Amino acid sequence: MVKESTLEHQLRLLFALQNIDNGLDELHELKGDLPQIVSELTEKAQTLRRRKAELEETSKHSIVQRNEADGEIVALKEKIEKYKTQQFQVKTNKQYDMLTREIDMTQGRVAKLTKELEILEGTAITAKTDAEALAPEIELAETELSERQTELDTVNKEHEEEELRLRHEREKVAVRIVKSDLAAYEKIRRAKDGKAVVPVKRNACGGCFNRVPPQKVLELRKLNAMLTCERCGRILVPDEIVHNTTALE
Ligand SMILES: [Zn+2]
Secondary structure, three states, rough: HHHHHHHHHHHHHHHHHHHHHHHHHHHHHHHHHHHHHHHHHHHHHHHHHHHHHHHHHHHHHHHHHHHHHHHHHHHHHHHHHHHHHHHHHHOOHHHHHHHHHHHHHHHHHHHHHHHHHHHHHHHHHHHHHHHHHHHHHHHHHHHHHHHHHHHHHHHHHHHHHHHHHHHHHHHHHOOOHHHHHHHHHHHHHHHHOOOEEEEEEEEOOOOOOOEOHHHHHHHHHHHOOEEEOOOOOOEEOOOHHHHHOOOOO
């Protein structure tokens, strides 16, 4: 007798849990894709802002390097002028040739730096242009995000109390269900579109609507064992439990 009553009690709890989950599923349905959309837009806006900051940093860094190269070129050109002046003053051919070599080397260095400077300038301009081009894209993503966030906040606020109540109730019910039954329930729920526990209505499974043999319906009423639909595998509950779900004590 104790065993039977325990089974009945477990079935009642499972059916109650299913009803709570139905309520939570409905709330979830109301939110639709909004949570997913908000999360994706948040990610998108963040990525775009990060990319823009990186480009701005590249542009700034390239300008600093460009200015350094520019300063070096000015200094090297002064050096060349100095060498040229010295060439007028030297006494020997050897000294003159030495200065010519110095001038050639320095001019080579200037040419190399000038090329580098042009590349840096190009990098700075491209990065700046790319960063600026991202601005409207970021604005668009942020506007869309803020709109969708507001929508989600509204839906959440509207059903906040109900959701909290259901979650609280779910916790209370779930802890009283035998762990293996709860695991089975969750597994069926995942596999069967959220419905793990269904009533038998007019000798048919309330989940897949296939006929339940009369023998099984009788057995079900006796509450001797936990029975599942032969077709869909959902846990079946008899009328007595369906019509008396609130009495959980
Ligand atoms: Zn079924």
